[in-house]
Amino acid sequence: MEELTRTEERVMQAIWELKEPFFVKDLVERMPEKPPYNTIASVVRILESKGFLGYKAYGRTYEYFPKIAKADYRKSGFQKLLSDYFDGSAMGLLSFMAKEEQITPEQIEQLRKLIDEN
Incomplete structure (x- = not known):
């Protein structure tokens, strides 16, 4: 599983909290710091290209959903921590x-x- 940057991970954490398919505007609205829409849209596209998100297209609008469960990412991160540092x-x-x-x-x-x- 590919590693995420801090920003990508922060966005993924917010996505996992949603527990439902989402549109970028929904994600931006639920984030406490209200980041710019374009910034989040870019990160979401990166997450999709890395295989963390899937989407369903409605014309030019995309509804995204996680393809990687939080527990699976946690397990992968823990295994990396264990092997790299211990x-x-x-x-x-x-x-x-x-x-x-x-x-x-x-x-x-x-x-x-x-x-x-x-």
Whole structure:
């Protein structure tokens, strides 16, 4: 799966929140910072060319929909993070989190339960 730029990812996050097919104007209206229509239209076209979005044409108007689920993108991003920064080691990631993120004893216990269940 191709990586997204920060801007593309921010737009994709907004699209996933819509949970329905959309027109660019609908997306612009729902974004908190109200970016320019042309900017979002350009990003949407890029996302479509990268395979993240599909569309249905109504004359010269396009209704877009996500082709990649948020969970699938998250999984791909996590796998990339794990391989690029932790040499593919889940233990390395968990060790980092325990040291750097100051995981609480309660969170460690929840992780233990999750590991035991799986």
